[in-house]
Amino acid sequence: MYILKNAFQNLYRNAGRNLLAAGIFLVIITMSCVALVVYNDADNIAKQYKDRLSTEVLLDVDxxxxxxxxxxxxxxxxPELADELIRKMAASKYLxxxxxxxxxxAVADDLKYTRPIDYEDMEMQRAGEDRVKTRAPQYYLNGFEDVSQAEPFQSGEAKLAEGGRFPKEDNECLISDTLAELNNLKPGDTFQTKSIYHTDKQGExxxxxxxxxxxxxxxxxSEGEMDRDDEIFTSYKLLIDPRYTYEPVFYTKFFLKDPKDLDAFAREAYDAGLSEYYSLSTDTVAYDTFVKPIEQMCVISIIFLWVVxxxxxxxxIILSALVVRERKYEIGVLRSMGMKKSKVAVQLVLESALIMTVxxxxxxxxxxxxxxxxxDMLLADQMSQAMAGPSLAGSMGGASFGGLATDNNPITHINAAxxxxxxxxxxxxALILTAIAGAVSAVCAMKYEPMRILRQRD
Structure with a gap:
């Protein structure tokens, strides 16, 4: 108890010296805190992007x-993708x-729409096909085997209103609150919709x-983006039914267990019937452009931490040694009063610990x-260097389901929490620094003999 009391009293007796030590401790902890927050948060973001970009397979048109x-x-x-082929690829052991x-x-003429409805027919012709009658679309029907797995619901961007549920039957759907309000629709109500094409490929x-x-x-x-009511979510099975669709348009996302399995997965896909006019790759453009700057932030922060x-x-260490030299008479008095070396060492460590705690x-x-x-400063600097480089601008010529060689967004903000x-x-x-300061003080104090200290006092 005496040691603790004396340690507290010494903080006040030697205020100037202890304030200097506290200032050094405070600078180290503050700078270490900044470096660790930057490193940990940037590293988490980099791992998330790295995992997604290095394993997500891009199905590109050659x-x-x-x-x-x-x-x-x-x-x-x-050749277009087909349901059977997609299911075979999705069942791969490499995914x-x-x-x-x-x-x-689709169009639904009985529903009100936020924009004027174009009822006029027009003709569309695809390569190798006859002209067919079609309409300007009002809605986009998105078919999933499990609508709850759709990206807007997984990301939290879209949420179900109370009283509703995800579709369970083939003819069920989710509509936007805007569309529901325009047409006074509620769960349980029905409406008619159809493809923009009038006939199937056989003319029926x-x-x-x-x-x-x-x-x-x-x-x-997001800010500046228009509120849309044209997305309706329904079942996958319904939209591939030939009675209703001219030609299904498929969108895919495959994620490898290991990036090294890309070639094996590609061979498997071609054997399953994937056309030679498609190529499989991972998003190296986005990886190099978006992940590497974040990894560089991690390197900078960890180097800064070690330097600090x-x-x-x-x-x-230097300050602790000098402090003990200044306090050698105090140490000599304590030792001559019978205090053991170990207790003197404990008191010095305790003083450092009290300062470090604050x-x-x-x-x-x-x-x-x-x-x-x-x-924010580091991210802006690293991303500006990355975006100014040739890797992104020179590598975005190919087409994919996202429209470009990469449809991933750059990292614009890291929450430094x-x-x-x-x-x-x-x-x-803090414990390591306290131990270092205390150990140096204790070692320096132990080399002084109490009687010699007292005799040498001026």
Missing amino acids: ERKVGEASEDDETFRR KKAMYYVQME PLEEMTLKVSGIYHREY LALGAAVL CLILGIALGSLLAQPVT LSLTTITELTGI
């Missing part, structure tokens, strides 16, 4: 082959996850679909405030 085939045959038309859906452009009239509303969803849109710790530890709390608070602007992991790491750093 435009060079398509162009060559079109030159040889004006009626050439690239950890497969997501696919089908989309149909396509049938209308009767859709039953199972639920209503609300979707959040190395310089800080060196200064603390600095740890203040350093975490200051570091958390500085972390966000530092993160203080996590429990960061607090734990800072506590560990």
Whole structure:
């Protein structure tokens, strides 16, 4: 108890010296906090992007082959994906996850629409096909085997309103709250819709679909983006039914268990019937452009952390040695009074621990405030360098289902939040620094003999 009391009293007796030590401790903890917050949060984002970009398979159209085939045959038309092929690819042992859906452009003349309805017919002709009558689409029907797995619902961008549920039957659907309000629709109501095409490929009239509303969803849109009511979510099976669709348009997302399995998965896909006019790849453009700058942020922050710790530890060692020299008479008095060396050492370590505890709390608070602007500055600098480089602009010529060689968005913001992991790491750093300062003080104090100290006093 005496040791603890004396340690507290020494903090006040030697205020100037202890304030200097506290200032050094505070700078180290604050800078370490900033570096660790930047590193941990950037590393988490990089891992998420790395996992997705290195394992997501892009199914691209090989435009060079398509162009060559079109030159040889004006009626050439690239083979479209089919349901059977997609299911075979989705069942591959090399995939950890497969997501696919089908989309149909549709009209529903009995429904009100946010934009004027164009009732006029027009003719459309695809390569190698006869002209067919079609209409301007009012709605996009998106068919999923499980609508709850659709990206807007998975990301939280869209949410079901109370009283509704995801479709269970083939003829059920989800509509937007805007569409529901315009047409006074509620769960349980039905409406008619049909493809924009009048006939199928054999010239037979396509049938209308009767859709039953199972639920209503609300979707959040980014600033400047228009509120849309034209997306209706329904079952996959319904939209591939030849009675209703001219030709299903499929969208796919395949995720490999291991990026090294890309070639094996590609061979399997071609054996299953994938046309040679498609190529399989991972999104290396987005990986190089978006992930590497974040990884560079991690490197910068960890180097900064080690520099701060190395310089800080060196200064603390020197300061601790000088402090003991100044306090050698005090140590001599304590030793001559019978205090053991171990207790003197404990008191010196305890004093460092008390100072460090206060600095740890203040350093975490200051570091958390500085972390966000530092993160924003580093991210802006790294991304500007990446976007100015040739990798993105020179590699986006190919087409894919997203329209470009990459449909991934760059990282524009990292939330620099203080996590429990960061607090734990800072506590560990504080304990190590306390141990270093205390150990140096104790070692220096132990070499002084009490009687010699007292005799040498001026």
